[in-house]
Every structure is written in C-alpha cells, then in structure tokens.
Amino acid sequence: MIYIIHGEDDFLSYERLAQNKINFTKKHSDLGISVYDEEERDIKNVLNDIQSLPFLTQKKLVILENLIGKWNKDEKKKFIEASGNFPEATVVIFFERQKVKASDAILKNVPAQNVFLTPKLYGYEINNWIEKKLREK
Numbered sequence: 001m002i003y004i005i006h007g008e009d010d011f012l013s014y015e016r017l018a019q020n021k022i023n024f025t026k027k028h029s030d031l032g033i034s035v036y037d038e039e040e041r042d043i044k045n046v047l048n049d050i051q052s053l054p055f056l057t058q059k060k061l062v063i064l065e066n067l068i069g070k071w072n073k074d075e076k077k078k079f080i081e082a083s084g085n086f087p088e089a090t091v092v093i094f095f096e097r098q099k100v101k102a103s104d105a106i107l108k109n110v111p112a113q114n115v116f117l118t119p120k121l122y123g124y125e126i127n128n129w130i131e132k133k134l135r136e137k
Contacts, residue, residue, distance in 0.1 A: 002083060002110050004068075006096035007118030012129075016116055017063070017095045024061045024091070032057035037065040043075040047082050050090055060090045068096050068106050076105045083109065 003020075007013050021033065032054050036046050046064065054060035071079070086092065094100075099117065100107045107115065121129055 001088075001090075001114070002086075002092045002094070003114045003116070004094040004096065004100065004107060004110050005116045005118070006068075006094070006098065006100045007116075008099055008120040009118045010097050012118035012121070013095065013097065013116075016118065017093065020093060021061070021063075024059070028057045028059045028061075031055070032060040033063070034060070035063045035065065036067065038067070038070050041067050041070055043071065043078050047078065050086055050092055051082065053087055054089050058089060060087075062090060062092045063095055064092065065095045066097055068094055068100050068104060069098065073105070080105060080109050 005013050005016050005020075021030075024033065034049050036049075046062070046067070050062050068076075094106065094110075
C-alpha cells in the first residue's frame with residue numbers, strides 16, 4: 001500500500017504522519033519502521049528495503065521524506081515499475097513538505113483515496129482547527 005501526505009502546511013502534514021506512525025507502532029512495533037530522506041535517497045536501497053519482508057514484525061512501514069521532489073524521472077519510473085511487486089506486508093508513505101505537482105508520475109500512480117493534501121489554513125480555519133483539537137482532548 002502506498003500513501004502520499006503532502007501540502008502547504010508542514011505542521012498538519014507532519015501531524016498526519018506522526019499519527020500514522022503511532023497507529024503503526026501500536027499495532028506492530030517500531031522495529032518495522034524505516035525512514036529515507038533527501039540525504040539517504042538511493043532508489044536501489046529504497047526499493048530493496050520496500051521489497052524485503054518484515055523482520056520480527058508482521059508489517060513494515062517505509063517512510064520516504066521529500067523524495068518525490070528529489071528523485072529524477074528515471075528514479076520515479078523505477079519506483080513505479082517496482083510498486084506492483086511490493087509485498088502486502090509493506091506500507092509506504094511519501095511525506096512531502098510541499099504540495100506535489102498534479103503532473104507528477106508517482107502522484108498519478110497512487111489511488112486518490114491514498115493521497116492526503118494538507119492545505120494552508122487561514123484566519124477562521126485556524127481557529128476552527130484549534131477548537132476541534134481541544135474537543136478531541
């Protein structure tokens with residue numbers, strides 16, 4: 001399963017990612033979490049990790065931070081081609097600090113229900129969000 005969390009609001013995007021990590025850890029453990037970022041973005045290493053089976057846990061979570069914007073067309077093509085063979089036990093989350101372009105090849109290959117866009121909040125939207133969070137507590 002592949003998900004994309006992106007948008008114009010870093011805080012809301014990060015909050016969604018953090019909640020996903022918490023939920024995963026509660027169900028499976030933090031042993032199955034790998035994180036790749038701009039510094040550690042080699043497509044071969046990423047794909048090798050994604051395609052390997054989980055160790056000491058039933059599921060595996062691979063988080064790819066800001067890689068959609070950093071990978072070139074060939075790297076994206078390799079990811080898309082390999083994605084059809086990802087194990088069911090592996091969950092991949094792309095976490096992008098900016099909005100991904102609608103024309104991006106990876107975005108086009110992820111089902112819309114697995115894409116989460118966090119818009120920038122303004123004025124009353126911020127107040128509504130704060131009130132909602134306070135009610136949740």
